[in-house]
Amino acid sequence: MYLSREEEGIYQGEQGETLRRMMEILVALGDIYGAETLVPVRSVQIAGVSYKNIGEAGLEWISDLQGRVVVPSILNPAGMDLCRWKEMGIEEEFALKQKETIEAYRKLGVTIDCTCTPYQIYDLAGPGDHLAWSESSAVSYANSVIGARTNREGGPSALAAALVGKTALYGYHLDENRRPTYLVEVEADLQGSDYGALGFLVGRIVKDGVPFFRLPGRRPSADELKALGAAMAASGSVALYYVENVTPAPPGLWQPEETIRLGRKEIDEVYAQYPGGGADAVALGCPHCSAEELETIAGLLQGEKVQKVLWVCTARKIANAHPDQVATIEESGARVFCDTCMVVSPATERFGKMMTSSGKALVYLPGLAGVQAGIGSLKECIDVALGRR
Amino acid sequence: MEIKCHKVACGCARGPALVTGDAISFLGNVDAKTGVVVDPAHELFGQCIAGKVLIFPGGKGSTVGSYVIYQLKKRGLAPAAMINIRSEPIVAVGAIISGIPLVDRVTEETMQIKSGTLVEVDADQGRVRIFRDD
Numbered sequence: 001m002y003l004s005r006e007e008e009g010i011y012q013g014e015q016g017e018t019l020r021r022m023m024e025i026l027v028a029l030g031d032i033y034g035a036e037t038l039v040p041v042r043s044v045q046i047a048g049v050s051y052k053n054i055g056e057a058g059l060e061w062i063s064d065l066q067g068r069v070v071v072p073s074i075l076n077p078a079g080m081d082l083c084r085w086k087e088m089g090i091e092e093e094f095a096l097k098q099k100e101t102i103e104a105y106r107k108l109g110v111t112i113d114c115t116c117t118p119y120q121i122y123d124l125a126g127p128g129d130h131l132a133w134s135e136s137s138a139v140s141y142a143n144s145v146i147g148a149r150t151n152r153e154g155g156p157s158a159l160a161a162a163l164v165g166k167t168a169l170y171g172y173h174l175d176e177n178r179r180p181t182y183l184v185e186v187e188a189d190l191q192g193s194d195y196g197a198l199g200f201l202v203g204r205i206v207k208d209g210v211p212f213f214r215l216p217g218r219r220p221s222a223d224e225l226k227a228l229g230a231a232m233a234a235s236g237s238v239a240l241y242y243v244e245n246v247t248p249a250p251p252g253l254w255q256p257e258e259t260i261r262l263g264r265k266e267i268d269e270v271y272a273q274y275p276g277g278g279a280d281a282v283a284l285g286c287p288h289c290s291a292e293e294l295e296t297i298a299g300l301l302q303g304e305k306v307q308k309v310l311w312v313c314t315a316r317k318i319a320n321a322h323p324d325q326v327a328t329i330e331e332s333g334a335r336v337f338c339d340t341c342m343v344v345s346p347a348t349e350r351f352g353k354m355m356t357s358s359g360k361a362l363v364y365l366p367g368l369a370g371v372q373a374g375i376g377s378l379k380e381c382i383d384v385a386l387g388r389r
Numbered sequence: 390m391e392i393k394c395h396k397v398a399c400g401c402a403r404g405p406a407l408v409t410g411d412a413i414s415f416l417g418n419v420d421a422k423t424g425v426v427v428d429p430a431h432e433l434f435g436q437c438i439a440g441k442v443l444i445f446p447g448g449k450g451s452t453v454g455s456y457v458i459y460q461l462k463k464r465g466l467a468p469a470a471m472i473n474i475r476s477e478p479i480v481a482v483g484a485i486i487s488g489i490p491l492v493d494r495v496t497e498e499t500m501q502i503k504s505g506t507l508v509e510v511d512a513d514q515g516r517v518r519i520f521r522d523d
Contacts, residue, residue, distance in 0.1 A: 021485055028397050028481045048452075057421060057456035060463060061486055154452040156482045 022160035030168030043124035044162040047134030048155025050079035050344040068109040069162040088347040114339040115315035132161030140229030143240040147248035175251040180212035183256035188264040189217040196359030197270040199231025231359025276355035276374035283342035285313030286358035298325035301332040307387030310334035400490035403509035404469035407441035414450025415457040424466030443468035448480035458483030470510035
């Protein structure tokens with residue numbers, strides 16, 4: 001791998017031991033994946049935040065680091081709402097460890113926003129920008145909808161990029177790896193959670209491929225694209241997709257290795273296979289709710305009372321900017337939790353079955369939280385929470 | 390005997406070899422508090438990796454494995470050095486953040502080294518030295 005004189009100096013330890021190791025991480029990954037150089041990144045989003053996932057081992061490592069991030073850097077969701085963790089049912093001991101983790105990141109100069117949707121609250125990525133983001137759905141959104149370039153970074157490699165300001169140039173940073181490998185012809189008009197169900201199906205088929213979608217009918221909203229990408233990154237490991245005439249176009253000419261055709265029948269089968277009936281809790285906001293989604297949920301809950309636990313997960317900045325919607329949702333008995341989500345919080349583990357509108361949560365709830373999962377439209381989720389189904 | 394290799398994490402260390410043909414998931418396969426392989430399905434089940442030159446094809450499993458390697462190192466229970474056929478990010482990152490010499494791209498004969506043989510990994514020189522008993 002080629003290093004500039006300055007990079008070589010860091011690699012040799014001229015700027016201290018933390019930076020030397022960080023550079024060593026970037027170079028080792030570059031070697032593994034065949035990168036020729038490093039490239040500056042505009043922003044970093046760091047995974048390895050929920051204490052449930054990183055445990056004492058991860059906390060120790062982050063706490064031991066010395067240094068400051070040199071590019072805007074923000075965090076993935078934590079294992080709890082950093083303010084209302086007691087209400088979530090989080091144990092004191094866990095809360096202490098989670099707060100220690102957050103403080104360790106703060107000491108490094110990381111902005112303390114814990115969200116899987118950084119693009120909903122900050123301008124951190126534009127077309128063609130190189131990034132080092134971690135969270136799989138954010139990576140997918142950045143690559144596909146924004147047209148930026150990022151691999152799916154692990155916690156340490158994201159932190160390395162944040163402290164050095166660079167990442168190794170390989171994978172989705174290069175045009176040659178951004179060409180579609182599958183053509184997906186969808187013969188159905190899709191709406192809302194249909195995009196999560198579609199992503200759930202396609203991710204399983206294409207695995208780490210790059211699907212190119214032809215979708216008839218109405219243009220998908222930003223939230224629908226968010227749900228599609230999130231589900232494909234969970235059921236497969238799709239980090240980049242295209243939607244004809246909607247997302248930025250692929251580079252140059254391409255030829256699909258395979259064509260997949262899916263219609264209403266296949267999508268409805270997902271709902272039938274994972275029904276929401278029997279759920280003792282409902283969770284929305286995987287990925288984190290946008291302002292528009294909060295507004296929609298508030299509209300559906302206006303003047304109603306929930307019969308079941310209903311969590312709405314979002315970024316703290318979004319909740320703070322929309323106090324009226326948050327108040328309407330909470331008056332129904334539902335809870336708006338920030339900084340966390342049903343997938344990464346241990347608070348989810350006490351439920352037997354959770355209903356969600358998210359294809360991503362449908363994949364992760366059973367494996368990561370040991371909770372059964374069902375999927376339905378946003379309206380159906382609210383109906384279940386209100387005891388109407 | 391010397392074998393050429395590719396440096397992943399810098400440093401030079403020696404110790405008795407501990408060799409397995411199984412990939413290792415540090416999260417789950419190895420107890421961070423004892424350094425013992427605790428997965429009954431693993432070839433190294435019951436063995437302690439502390440102070441050894443751990444020779445294995447590569448890592449697998451959760452990325453949290455990188456942090457487990459770090460925890461082992463802090464407790465003095467980490468391998469002295471590691472050799473992979475092909476390093477992947479979990480073990481590579483774990484070795485680097487922990488300061489454990491790690492090399493890869495070695496020949497298949499490296500996997501034939503007998504456990505217990507004294508081995509030196511000099512990542513900086515890109516060299517593995519095997520000391521015969523004779």
